[in-house]
Amino acid sequence: MQILAALLEQRTGQQIAANREWRIETALKPVLRERGLDTLDQLAGEIIGGTDPLVADQVVDALLNQESSFFRDAAVLDMVGAAIQEMRAQSPTRNVRVWSAGCSMGQEPLSLAMLFAEQVETHGGRMPEIVATDVSEAALARARIGRFSQFEIQRGLPIRRMMRWFDADGGDWAAKPELVRQISFRRLNLVADPLPVGKFDVVLCRNVLLYLSPTLRRQVLDRLASVMRPGGLLVLGAGETVIGQTEAFQPAPEHRGLYEMIAG
Known part of the structure; x- marks a missing residue:
């Protein structure tokens, strides 16, 4: 062992x-x-x-713990959606970028893609760019296909969204190709690999830090900060915090439970 x-x-x-x-x-x-x-x-x-x-x-x-589900902690994702709307309102031509770090088999980035696509249908504007990474190539292979069992599809996904964004395929459900195409999947080790190029407005890194030593947690948080825009939002799991881990983030004053990248 x-x-x-x-x-x-x-x-x-x-x-x-x-x-x-x-x-x-x-x-x-x-x-x-x-x-x-x-x-x-x-x-x-x-x-x-x-x-x-x-x-x-x-x-x-x-x-690796690949436990995940669609719209996990739905209130948190709704908050992310609201923050994206505010960013669009402040700068309509802005290319909003979102990173799902530790995306497992794709439920989180697919949930984000559904949420953002529905916002665009209702309010107009551009789809945010979604980057999704995981250390497991096996998990990413499934995420790129977007195919889920009946058990997996029922975990957190409302019937309305299931019928709108997925097609029945035998006993499984397959995400519509236009939904999967909104996401750029790539293998990435948060501890050691080069991070995605460019700056992100929102980074979701939920329930990843739990499994790291305190030293590595600090390193990963500082690495995430290095690819975020000032004022960008960091989303952690319910049992995770930046407090005492890094000086790069502070609790977001307008988004309870999220963390804001400190300028400078």
């Missing part, structure tokens, strides 16, 4: 607490079955042996 947990931390910066080591065995059962192995020791041996470089990728993908 130490070898496997260390692999995850080396590749992504994420840590598994000692009291959650049970998750390693649970998450890796499908990998063991696929490879015809009986124990985690055998799996660790394959990683150390280096005979198949893909086994390490499989292990890391399996250990």
